[in-house]
Amino acid sequence: MEISLQSLIPLPLKDRPLNAQSQIWRNNCTFHQGEWIKIQAPSGTGKTSFQHILYGIRYDYEGTIMYNHQHLKDFDENALALLRQQQLSVIFQDLKLFGNLTALENIELKRLLSPGFRTAESIQEMAILLGVDGILHQPVAICSYGEQQRIAIIRALMQPFEWLFMDEPFSHLDHANIQKAASLIASECKARGAGLIITDLEPDNHFNYQRVLFL
Numbered sequence: 773m774e775i776s777l778q779s780l781i782p783l784p785l786k787d788r789p790l791n792a793q794s795q796i797w798r799n800n801c802t803f804h805q806g807e808w809i810k811i812q813a814p815s816g817t818g819k820t821s822f823q824h825i826l827y828g829i830r831y832d833y834e835g836t837i838m839y840n841h842q843h844l845k846d847f848d849e850n851a852l853a854l855l856r857q858q859q860l861s862v863i864f865q866d867l868k869l870f871g872n873l874t875a876l877e878n879i880e881l882k883r884l885l886s887p888g889f890r891t892a893e894s895i896q897e898m899a900i901l902l903g904v905d906g907i908l909h910q911p912v913a914i915c916s917y918g919e920q921q922r923i924a925i926i927r928a929l930m931q932p933f934e935w936l937f938m939d940e941p942f943s944h945l946d947h948a949n950i951q952k953a954a955s956l957i958a959s960e961c962k963a964r965g966a967g968l969i970i971t972d973l974e975p976d977n978h979f980n981y982q983r984v985l986f987l
Contacts, residue, residue, distance in 0.1 A: 773840050773859055773934045775803040775826070780835035782821045795985040796822065798835075805934065807967045808979050813987030819971035820865050822987065823939045826969070827862050828852050857885055861933035863941040867924040871913030875904065875923045878912055883930040890930050898926045901956055903949065918944040925953050929960050936961060938970040942978065954978040 778800050781790075790797050796811065797818070803809060813819050824830040825837065828844055837844040839855065847855060869878050879895050899905040902922040907915055912923065921944055928936065936957065942950045958979055961968055968979065971987070 773805055775935070776836075776838040776841070777801045778836040778838075780825070780833060780837065782818055782825065782830070783832045783834065784821070785818050786834065791817065791986065793986055796987050801985070803935075803967060803969065805967060806965050807982045808961070809967070809969045810976070810979070810981045810984045811969065811971045811987055812973070812975065812984060813971070814973060817987050819987060820939055823862065823864070823937050823969075823971055826937055827856070827860060858932050859934045860937065861928045861931050861935075862937040863921075863924050863928045863939065865939040865941075865943075867920050869912045869920055869924060869927075871911065873912060874909050875912055875915060875919075876908040878923060879908075879927045879930060882927045886931045889932055895926060895930070898929065898956060902926065902952055916944075918946075918949065921945060922949070922953060925957065929957070933964065934966050936966060936968045938968065940972050941970065950978065 777796065779798055781797050785797065791813075795801060811819065811822065821830065825833050828847065831845065873881075876895065880892075883890055883892070883895065895908075896905060899908055902925065904919055904922045904926075907919055912920055915923070921941060925941060942953060945953060957968070960966075970979070975984075
């Protein structure tokens with residue numbers, strides 16, 4: 773699935789001075805199926821806004837976003853829900869986990885939306901890989917933020933997707949845990965032929981990016 777941006781700018785940034793070298797805001801840009809893309813920018817330049825706009829949970833912008841030549845704003849509620857269920861997955865910066873549910877219940881909620889795509893055993897396997905198998909039955913609210921990030925990563929991998937969006941997904945992980953998480957994500961994306969778009973503050977070598985763009 774191809775994603776095209778045309779003259780995109782969030783309304784809160786419309787009257788602010790922007791980076792003259794931005795390759796996203798107020799420019800035309802196309803993300804091709806299977807591309808791995810890093811978008812780098814300092815705080816306050818709209819990284820989270822960009823991810824929310826791409827995922828269709830914010831509409832306060834000017835310009836155009838198209839998925840396979842269809843305008844995102846033309847998707848009705850059912851079409852948007854289907855897009856998110858089958859073609860887009862996301863790791864939000866604020867994670868959006870349910871604190872009163874256990875880590876396992878948070879993951880299962882996502883897995884059960886796509887019955888038969890992943891087995892319950894795959895949760896345990898990923899949890900072992902990321903070192904969170906011992907907290908699966910704890911309420912998320914009492915897990916550390918680093919543990920919650922790894923739970924959110926596993927949750928995002930429980931559904932089909934053609935694009936994985938990630939907003940500072942490793943901000944509370946140490947180097948060893950970043951390597952494990954990035955390796956799992958890369959393996960899943962390769963197996964699906966999926967693209968990824970990650971927004972973050974600094975340069976990194978977490979993935980073999982085809983492009984690094986500046987916001």
